[in-house]
Amino acid sequence: MSSAQMPIILLRDGTENRQGKGQVINNINACVSVSDYVRTTLGPRGMDKLVVDRKDKTTISNDGATIMNMLDIVYPAAKIMTDIAKNQDNDVGDGTTSVVILAAEFLKQAKQFVEDGVSPQLVISAYYHASEEAIRKLDELATKIPEHGLRDMLIKCAATTLSSKLVAQDRQYFAELVVDAVNNVDDDLPVSMIGVKKISGGSVTESHLVKGVAFKKAFSYAGFEMQPKHYKDVSIALLNIELELKAEKDNGELRVNNVSDFEEIVNAEWNILYNKLEKIHASGVKIVLSKLPIGDVATQWFADRDMFCAGRIPEADLKRTQMSCGGQILTTVSKIESTALGKCDEFYEKQLGNERFNYFIGGAKAQSCTIILRGGAEQFIAESERALHDAIMVVRRAKKNDTVLAGGGAIEMELSHHIREKAKNITTKEQFFWKAYGKAFEIIPQQLCINAGIDAVDILNQLRNRHLKGEKHAGVDIFRECVRDNLEGCIWEPAAVKRNAINAATEAACVVLSVDQTITNQPKKNEMPGLPSKH
Incomplete structure (x- = not known):
């Protein structure tokens, strides 16, 4: 078998x-x-x-x-x-x-x-x-690309890219906008240094370039309206510090025997905050931006001293402000060096559509810029942003390789x-x-x-x-x-x-x-x- x-x-x-x-x-x-x-x-x-x-x-x-x-x-x-x-x-x-x-x-x-x-x-x-x-x-x-006609050449490259996009009718306007934005930023810096802010309403040709940083007004506490909204040639402190009273009962447990002990604990909490505010004021800054919240006490304290503050700034906007105005993002205020502060040629607040925007115009060495993008429907603005991204990448690539x-x-x-x-x-x-x-x-x-x-x-x-x-x-x-x-x-x-x-x-x-x-x-x-x- x-x-x-x-x-x-x-x-x-x-x-x-x-x-x-x-x-x-x-x-x-x-x-x-x-x-x-x-x-x-x-x-x-x-x-x-x-x-x-x-x-x-x-x-x-x-x-x-x-x-x-x-x-x-x-x-x-x-x-x-x-x-x-x-x-x-x-x-x-x-x-x-x-x-x-x-x-x-x-x-x-x-x-x-x-x-x-x-x-x-x-x-x-x-x-x-x-x-x-x-x-x-x-x-x-x-x-x-010849050196003397570089800008014109780059505009033509950007216009060719934009000719197949939704903004094709205004491609010449946007091509010039993109080339100016790319020329404003160092070639070696990431493309994220060119910020794009989308604002519904208005004509698409109301889009413009800010040679600095612009972002939506941050969440603000009482006292914000008392603050000045326009400065020229001032110092900026960029912080990663919370300027707000913390309820210590959430962080630990204390047993007190008399009222004076309790009063001492409350005062210590206030003193910690006021010491931070005093040190920031003593450094000579007029604008304070923080990634973390700035509470109502600090907001009013700054307003009384003709200082502007904004908390809960998105990290990307804070980074761009640093690249535009210089300085460092501080994690302590115990000793603020003048070299760690940013310099801003002009700061102002402006209404755009339904939103208020803060503008920070950097100095001569500004390495960041923002394109404010206007338009009707939300989908149209989103597609315009994608078109501008393509044009920005093409112009950056053309600048580096300079052949067409x-x-x-x-x-x-x-x-x-x-x-x-x-x-x-x-x-x-x-x-x-x-x-x-x-x-x-x-x-x-x-x-x-x-x-x-x-x-x-x-x-x-x-x-x-x-x-x-x-x-x-x-x-x-x-x-x-x-x-x-x-x-x-x-x-x-x-x-x-x-x-x-x-x-x-x-x-x-x-x-x-x-x-x-x-x-x-x-x-x-x-x-x-x-x-x-x-x-």
Whole structure:
């Protein structure tokens, strides 16, 4: 009797295991489907998406990274698309939609080879080599920004970014606002030093830049209205100290035998507070800001001495005030050195919409600024803030790298043409993969035309013809609905944005192609997902 072989069970019952060529194709299809969610948001005439989350909060946006973050994607391989959109947003701020569309198109072009039985590793190898050639060509096409025209160049880069946003009609106004904000802050400082305050009401063109710090009037106690609301050339104390009477019965227990002992305890509590206030006043400061509460006793005490105070200031605003006015955030007032105090050229309080705002205009070395953003609907202001964030990141990146490229699909068409020409010199079957990689770049100008309602076939034929003749900067002008030299037309993008997009899209495509098996572990019965099992 022959002994039958017993099956070897490796994975727990219920584990999903999908593998082979079919799995690679499924992953490609999933990634292409994800890109369809953001495809129509590309370009100056891209549409917006209205996303409603689980708490019924509505977000209207055409920012690729924002939309990708809000999509609750469950398909494992497709989550890579969200990661590259985040990476693009964190690194350069713009081009988040482009990178997702480009990665999906690289995969779409590779799909035909996988279906024909070609090993994905051959496609991956060819894609990496082709991307290196594309980056080399991109660097060759990049135009350096001249020092004397730096501000104008940066404004044009910001305007190109804002042309596809909700504030596109006022892009010139906001481009100048963004460039002034970035120039006001040191290049090495974090982007958080440019604060954005959103205030409902008023026209969007009432938005303005404060070369210092502005924040909403903090919670204040009685006596606040008696304080002066305007100073010039004064010292500021930034504190992380509570200036409030504490009920000691909550912190400990005391047994007293007579009234005088009780009176002594109460007086000691008051004396501790008054000593702190006296030391702050003796230092010569006129403005006192604290991260912790400043009580009604302290508020009135300061008001009697013509001093301004505000407690419960958010940490981010306090940090920006420090960067704008100098000084240190103090944790004790036992000995206040003059070097630890900030200097403010001007302080005033102003009504904006329904809120009152405190303005601190820093000195010549101010390293922080605030953009006051006005507008109608809350969703509009939120989307305007996202648009300004993209523009700020682009301008900062352009300042550091100081090279720009023609936008409007011009660089993509030139890279497509260049890669295909290079492919003709390859004698192996890798030539087909290079041609597919080059063809994928055409998706950007094609999608720009589709979103604008222009005949994409006609425009693409014109673009191919112009690039064949050696017109390297020929791209789509969406507003004129024609093909033109976009470098002359001032449709510019920083080279860093495109370089990062090509690298990220190629890597994402190669990662998806290299996955041929997906194993999904199912939780045991009576075991909640994500919780350790009980043994």
